[in-house]
Amino acid sequence: MTEVRRLVVVGASLAGLRAVEAARKTGYDGEIVLIGAEEHLPYDRPPLSKAFLGAADESGALPEVPWFRTEETLRDELGVDVRLGAPATALDTDARLVTVGDDAIAYDALVIATGAHARVLPGTEGLDGVYPLRTLDDSLAVRDKLEAGARTVVIGAGFIGSEIASTARKRGLEATIVEALPTPLVRATGHEMGAAIASLHELNGTTLRCGVGVSAIEGDGKVERVVLADGSAIDADLVVVGIGVIPSVDWLAGSGLTLDNGIVCDENLWTGIPGVYAAGDVANWFNPTLGERQRMENWTAAAEQGAAAARNALDPDNAKAYGTVPYFWSDWYDVRIQFVGSPDADEVRLVDGDPASGGRWVALYRRGDRLIGALTVNGQTEIMKYRVQIMKGGSWDDALAFAETRRRAHEEKLAASV
Amino acid sequence: MKCVTVDFDKCTGLGICESLAPDFFEVNDDGELLLLKAEISDTELQEVEEAVNGCPTEALKIVDQ
Structure with missing residues (x-):
């Protein structure tokens, strides 16, 4: 196998940034080129539909742009050649070249993290x-x-x-x-x-x-x-x-990558073409933890896949599968909605609270005899306990018993506080 | 000794840390993060590192004390 001397990362959002940072954490000291279609440095997206849209504070200042890293950090500390403002338009996997504008950028290893664009x-x-x-x-x-x-x-x-x-x-x-x-x-x-x-x-x-x-x-x-x-x-x-969004794969037409609801990858986030990996919203990968093929559109998957794809791209002989129990959250009004696992279930059961009262509730998702998902509304102290159970392949019966214990404890706590 | 610290100004209680390192972190009923312990043994280092990397608000840090 040829040694990687230049890692190219296409896509300068969360997954791309984490790919770059993970590459350096492994000790890789070769070249890194980070290509971003937007003019902006990497920024965090979840706040853009939440806190960033909020009104000015008492001093009249609107919420600040959620930048991830400064240009100096990227260039000087991480040693990244950052190329912003023009998208990649073609990939030649035989010659190992990415086209950006009039430039053809050569790579030894490539992480594609071009995300998705709004419909x-x-x-x-x-x-x-x-x-x-x-x-x-x-x-x-x-x-x-x-x-x-x-x-x-x-x-x-x-x-x-x-x-x-x-x-x-x-x-x-x-x-x-x-x-x-x-x-x-x-x-x-x-x-x-x-x-x-x-x-x-x-x-x-x-x-x-x-x-x-x-x-x-x-x-x-x-x-x-x-x-x-x-x-x-x-x-x-x-x-x-x-x-909704559409995975940003138009530029990969004719590249030889398998495109079907994003870029089709194996459990190592490998596309099947030497040196080419994918991460984030664009990656349709096999999630070994749940045993199903998924394309995630959430923060956690983008961050973790970016890092995993870079590590595997730099050392394919020791590639490690990336598996996860998916997690997303959403903040509406003063309510936090959290979901872990998969909604593809045989049964959904409300185990605590009542949606009609608008307060707090917990619902569990069953697939076969296994716990496969959990949804909480204002159940911040509950949700991650189910994520751990799903990670461990926990049973539905155990989850129900646990939920009942938690429900009673919560009830007693409320009664004691009255 | 390595320790984990939480910047509570940044933390919004999303709880990813709790799922990755439940011996260290728990989100309470009010959505606030509780740090259950701070000192990290060698065998625990990997899970705490994953929690630090997994934090969407970059509120966690590992420091030498």
Whole structure:
């Protein structure tokens, strides 16, 4: 095997950054090139639909941009050749070259972490006030409108859209969510829990309209209203489109990589082509912990896969499988929603609390006789105990017994505090 | 002796650390992180390092004391 002298990382968000940092932690002292399509240095995305959209503090300062590292840290401490502002446009796996603009950048090892891009509504290009929320620039544009007191319509009742509606409400603005499906969040949390979580919107003064599509977004230069398929219209100064993302793989057409819902990889995040690994939202890999193929769109997977892909790319003979119990969280109103595992279950059972009361609840997901997932709403002290159980392959019966112990303990604690 | 420290100004209680190193971390009912112990033995170092790397708010650090 040839020694790696140049590691190229395509994608300068979380997974790409973690790839670079992990490479240095292994002691690798060869060249590293980090390619980012955006002009910006790496930044953290979860705050962009949450705290970053918030109002100014008492001193009048708006929330700061969540940068990860300074340019000096990347260049001087980590020794990275950072190339920002132009995307990679082609990959030649025979010649081991990545094309960026007019440059062909040679690699010995390659980590692809190009992530995903927001789906857009066709026909809204050029209409001011209509944005997806994926990048820092998107978030800055949305925040400007919120600052101006925009009447907000969110299209898509997924996590991102729900967080934005929640932020608008927190600012005292009118917010409406329009969702084409009859129940939101089914893919992420299953049918029953999707409906239960969505009930948080009405409880907090956001109008949620499910089962109705958008027929037009109208306005003269800037958005004025959203027209729905049932003929009704909602006045709006800001429309945020949160209808999902598409893995960013167009540039890999003809590269020889297997593309199917992202880049298909094995459990080592290897694409099957020598030297080429993938990480983050773009990677469709086999997760040995759950025994299923997955493409994650969450922070934890991006961070861990970035590091794992770089380590394996630098030392393929000692490659280690990357397995995880997926985890994501979402903050709406003053509620924290957390999910671990997989929603692909034979049964979902509410084991503590009651969604109708809007407080705190815990639901468990069963696959066969195994615990496969857990959802908590304001159950921060519960959720990770189930993640540990899922990691260890814990049984459904044990999880139910544990849940009952926890429920009783919580009840007693509440009774004692009255 | 290596110890783990928490910057409570950064921590938002997401709990990834608890799932990776439950002997060290637990999030309470109010969503606040409790540091159950700080001193790290050689056999525990790897799990605590994973918790440090897994923290989305970069609130954890391992220091020599």
